[in-house]
Amino acid sequence: METRAPYVLIGSFVLAAILAVFGFVYWLNNTGGIGPRTNYHVQFQGPVPGLLVGAGVLFNGIRVGEVTQLGLAPDNPRFVNATISVATATPVRSDTKVGLEFQGLTGVPVVTLEGGVIVAKSGEPLTLIAEAGAGQSMTQAARDALRRVDTVLQDNSGPLKDTIANFKSFSDGLARNTGKIDSILAGLEKMTGGGAPAQKVTYDLHSPQNLGPAGKTLPASLAIPEPSAVAMLQTQRMLFAPVGDRPGFADFLWADSIPKLVQARLIDSFENYDIAHAPLRTTDLGQADYQLLIDIRRFRIVTEGETRAEIGLSARIVDKNGKVVASRLIETSEKLDKVEPAAAVAAFDAAFARIAKELIGWTVQAV
Numbered sequence: 001m002e003t004r005a006p007y008v009l010i011g012s013f014v015l016a017a018i019l020a021v022f023g024f025v026y027w028l029n030n031t032g033g034i035g036p037r038t039n040y041h042v043q044f045q046g047p048v049p050g051l052l053v054g055a056g057v058l059f060n061g062i063r064v065g066e067v068t069q070l071g072l073a074p075d076n077p078r079f080v081n082a083t084i085s086v087a088t089a090t091p092v093r094s095d096t097k098v099g100l101e102f103q104g105l106t107g108v109p110v111v112t113l114e115g116g117v118i119v120a121k122s123g124e125p126l127t128l129i130a131e132a133g134a135g136q137s138m139t140q141a142a143r144d145a146l147r148r149v150d151t152v153l154q155d156n157s158g159p160l161k162d163t164i165a166n167f168k169s170f171s172d173g174l175a176r177n178t179g180k181i182d183s184i185l186a187g188l189e190k191m192t193g194g195g196a197p198a199q200k201v202t203y204d205l206h207s208p209q210n211l212g213p214a215g216k217t218l219p220a221s222l223a224i225p226e227p228s229a230v231a232m233l234q235t236q237r238m239l240f241a242p243v244g245d246r247p248g249f250a251d252f253l254w255a256d257s258i259p260k261l262v263q264a265r266l267i268d269s270f271e272n273y274d275i276a277h278a279p280l281r282t283t284d285l286g287q288a289d290y291q292l293l294i295d296i297r298r299f300r301i302v303t304e305g306e307t308r309a310e311i312g313l314s315a316r317i318v319d320k321n322g323k324v325v326a327s328r329l330i331e332t333s334e335k336l337d338k339v340e341p342a343a344a345v346a347a348f349d350a351a352f353a354r355i356a357k358e359l360i361g362w363t364v365q366a367v
Contacts, residue, residue, distance in 0.1 A: 036088040037065065042098050042111065043073065044080040049109070051100065056110040057084045058101070064090045067111060084111055203345045204255040207268035208353035211360055220367045222279040223288035224267055227259045227313075229296040234259065238344060239300040241310075246303075248340050258299050262313075262352075266294070269356035290325065290367050291318045292359075297329075301336060301344055308333040309347035311355050317366050326366035330358055 048070075057065040065086030073079035086092065090113070097114045153160065174181065232239070236254045240246055254261055263281070271278040280288055298312035312331040316324050332354045334347040 037085045038088045038090075038092075039068070039083055039085050040092065042082045042084055044082065044098075044100070046078065046080075048080050048082070048100055050102070051080075051082070051109045051111070055108075057086055057113065058110055059086070059090050059092075059113040064113070082111070086113075200251050200253045201341065202253045202255050203341060205261050205265050205345075205352055206349045207265045207272060208356050209272055211269065211273045211357050216274055216364075218270070218274045218277040218279075218364060218367075220289040221277065221287075222270070222363070222367070223291045224263060224270070224279045224281065225291065225293065226263050226281075227294035227296050229259045233296050233299060238341075241300050241302045242304065246301075246339055252341050259296055262294065262296060262299070265352065266292075266356060266359070270360060273360050289320065292316075292363060293318055298331070299348075301339065301347075302333075303339065307336045307339060309336055309344060309351050311348070311351045313355060313359070315359060315362070317363060326362070328362055330355055330362075332358075 051067065051070065053067055053070055055067045056063050057067065065084055067082055068085045069081075069083035071081050073081050092113065099112045099114060100109055101112045102109050234257055236257055238246075238249050238252045238254075239258075256264065267279055267281065279292065293316045295314040296312075297314055298310045300310055302308050302310055310331070310333045312329070314327070314329050316327040319325055332351050334351040336343060336347045
């Protein structure tokens with residue numbers, strides 16, 4: 001009994017396992033784990049490339065069953081008959097359409113339920129008629145589209161040939177008249193103010209160096225505020241009399257507006273005279289004993305008569321109480337042999353050196 005007992009146990013276990021497998025197969029075949037099933041016949045009016053028994057059936061994108069049978073229609077070999085088993089609860093109605101969809105990168109086909117007409121026959125499963133072309137693959141669709149494009153090209157080969165010839169004639173004409181077109185475009189840019197802006201060239205005014213004997217000093221502290229000037233002088237452009245543009249000066253710019261440039265170079269000049277008592281830029285009378293107030297009257301190139309660079313300043317020295325201690329008009333000019341930027345700047349440097357030297361000498365005596 002002890003020897004035979006294990007064999008009985010093993011046999012019982014194997015029999016139970018076989019019964020369980022058969023039960024699982026029966027359950028899977030009848031319910032598939034999703035409840036009762038209903039069978040439908042599907043007729044595809046064309047090829048169904050890649051469709052296999054066991055392929056999924058989707059209703060609005062949700063899997064509801066699978067394909068159980070496939071075969072050619074006996075009365076029309078161009079048609080394909082299929083049997084699908086779907087969950088009974090699936091709402092297949094008279095307006096349900098049938099199609100074939102290719103999913104994923106590999107293009108695995110599945111049957112899709114979205115529309116079509118149900119034809120009921122007594123005692124037989126319902127038949128779903130798929131739409132024409134439902135089994136057409138993406139490759140076949142692309143091939144048909146290319147075939148239609150080729151047909152269109154063939155039907156219009158003459159006009160297309162004429163169009164290409166016209167384009168060639170037009171491009172040849174453009175090539176022959178490239179220079180004229182460039183000139184026209186350049187003229188349009190100039191007329192509308194377009195195109196790349198011209199590169200401006202900046203010029204500076206230089207302060208003189210040798211302004212008196214060694215050891216000279218300013219007798220009092222001095223401030224030089226920014227000079228006043230009429231609106232026309234508030235510019236970095238070179239000014240001319242008579243007013244107008246001159247060739248070579250379209251890109252000319254002073255390093256700063258004329259009043260600020262004159263202020264900076266006057267301060268430099270006073271520093272060159274006495275670096276220890278250099279004037280301030282402030283307008284606060286509490287920080288300096290005197291203020292040197294400058295009004296710029298002329299800073300231009302005169303082209304009538306002898307061409308020259310002119311500088312004219314009106315100077316006043318004011319004490320802490322706002323009293324004018326001294327005032328003076330200082331004017332000078334420098335002959336200009338050639339009206340061009342470099343020569344003009346050299347002439348202004350020479351004229352300003354005389355202005356600065358005279359102004360410093362007068363200021364030292366007045367304070």
